[in-house]
Amino acid sequence: MIVLTGNTLTIDEIYRVCVQFEKIEISAQSLAAVQKSRDAVERIVAEERVVYGITTGFGKFSDMRIENGDVEELQLNLIRSHACGMGEPFPIVVSRAMMLLRLNALIKGVSGVRQILVQTLAQLINAQVHPVIPQQGSLGASGDLAPLSHLALVLIGEGFVHDDHGHATPTATVLQSLNISPIILQAKEGLALINGTQAMTAMGVINYIEAEKIAFDSEWIAAMTMEGLEGITDVFYPEIHEARGYPQQIAVAQRMMTLLQDSKLTTTQGEKRVQDAYSLRCIPQVHGASWQALDYVKEKLEIEINAATDNPLIFQDGDYIVSGGNFHGQPIALAMDFLKIAVAEFANISERRTERLVNPQLNDLPPFLSPSPGLQSGAMIMQYAAAALVSENKTLAHPASVDSIPSSANQEDHVSMGTIGARHASMIIQNVRRVLAIECICALQAVEFRGTDKLATFTKAKFDSLRSIVPSIKKDRVFSIDIENLATALNPLIIKKND
Template structure:
């Protein structure tokens, strides 16, 4: 069980909650902070102080004072009116991440919600009641208003949740079945639920989990290609990489060297050629740079996972209530745009290695790895498919964070588009995995021609396992099916985020 404290949640803990079905608990200290924060809100209401979001309207309506008798309706109206999500829903794992991240933010004790609200949210998480949240509709400031409103609907017994088959069903029936009592929103609670960056951060965390695995997979797949092309190992000597100084570059060189250790196919400089092409020789530099970006992304995600991102925030037992802008998603927007470029590069260089595997002008293998060149096309169009995905990624990698469209009658005049950046990063990741799947299929075929008995022990074990997934190319067949089988294998049999159609 993972204990949430509001300040110590890590990506590794989120992996356990999201992938390993770990349950969560709430620390006693954080619950005490929640109680203190709620008492502060109740004093504000009792003393009839004017505080944004408690007894005022929202956005451009912030100057509209709300009667005390209408404070409850204010919160309910907020959730219903802001539930404007559009399009296909996020994968269920992203909805679960949203709930965990929103709960962790509330446990910081700056939001003024009642203990019953956080307890109900924890109960929904532990009983795996996950909201159906449409993917489109967030500007990424004033938080992820639309998607988080769909999350909040479930707490009040409205909206949709995923059933055991992943289909949308009315939340009221599922809550009744699970014995969960819907809550009635009180002052500040609706705003506290939806003012935040938990959608872009949730998508970002899931992206990172996938991208991290992809980055590791790209290394052994590249090593397999190196064997198929009888690549030169000298370029991976640690002296070269330590001379530059990037620890991620050094680490990639070390890991790739371990994959090819003991190989009879790997060569030394001067044996077959003096230098390899950049897509082989510069694997540590290019992949290492992507790892640098992923390290940056992970750092920002873990900060945001433990951040207070709603508005206003309550300090000093209610003596200090400040309206600010922590809901602005710019830090995650930039991180997701950085991730897009970094992950797309893994496919860019992979596609160039695919070309070297299939192009007879660049190797001494059969043209397009065909068993009967001419009669059989072999892997020719697999390279086309990889090139298409790489090209699509270049469009998706355009930074979303450079765009901003004013909203709320120009009160919210700069927004992050962070959720769009996170969604596009997810789409790029799906494309990259399929490019790597194609490289893997081609590299497996290449080492067959060169001699599997000469492979390194570690890569030979990989090859033997993967031949149960995708058989040798003995004649042309529907290679799309092979690509998807390999893609699913690289997913570990579990596709976290399905490619959008």
């Protein structure tokens, strides 16, 4: 059971809730804070004070006063009108993370929602009710308005949720079957639900979880490639990396030494050649630089997942209510763009290692690792496929955050495009995982030619386990199946079925 406080949620806990379906509950202190901020909203409405989003319209309509009798209609209209999402829905794991992060923000006690709203949201999460949330339509400032509106629709019994087969089914039908009553939104609540960065942050957290796994996988796959090419391990000696001083580079080199420590396939400087190509020799430097970026991204995400990002925020028991801009997604937008570049580099260098494994001019292995060169093509086109994905990543890695376009009649005149950046990062991650799968398939074949009895202990264990997924290449076959099977095996987000 994960206890939510609004301030202590971690990426590991998000994984446990969103991938492993661990239950959640809201701390008593947080519920008390929620009630206190709600009391402040009730006083504002009763006193007919002019406060943005509570007794006024939204965006360019912020100067328009809303009568007390129209407050409920105002909030309902807000959700319906802002539910303009388009395209394919976010994966269920992202939808679930979005719900969790929105709940965690609301229970900080500065948003002015009722206890029944946050309790219902927690109930939906525990019941594995996952909104269908289209991926396209957010500018990443004023919050992820369109995606979060589709999330909010489910709370009011509208919109669609995923069924057990991943198909969209009407929310009302599902809530009725679970005996969960829809919420009738009160003052401030609609705005509190959709004003935030939870779409880009949810996607960002899931991206980070996948990217971290990719970073570790790239090391043992590279280690196996080193063995397949009889690479020089002197390049991992600690003194080299300590002389430069980057902790991440030092750590990669240490892990590579550990992975290869008892290998009989690697060589030393001058034994067979003086130097290896950069894709082997510079693994710590290149991978280490990407790890630096991952560390930056993790730091920003860990702040944002516990942040209050709606507007206005309520402080000092309601005496101070301020309309600010915490909904602006720039910190996450920049982090996602950085993540795109960092993860893409794992594929860039991996594809170059694949080329060295299959190119007979660069090694002494059978050409293209073919069991019958000429008659059978072997891994020739796998390298083509990896090159295509690497090239596609170059387009996707273009930073989304350098763009902005004004909205709401120029009231909202600078936006982050952070959700676009997060979505593109996810696309890159899927491509990179497949590029690594291709390198791994080629490395498995190369070390088999060399002799698997000479493998390091770690890589031998990997070889044995992976051969049940990717059989040895005895003759040409449809390698697309092998690539997809291995990429799936490398994915840390394979979600179990609902209980």
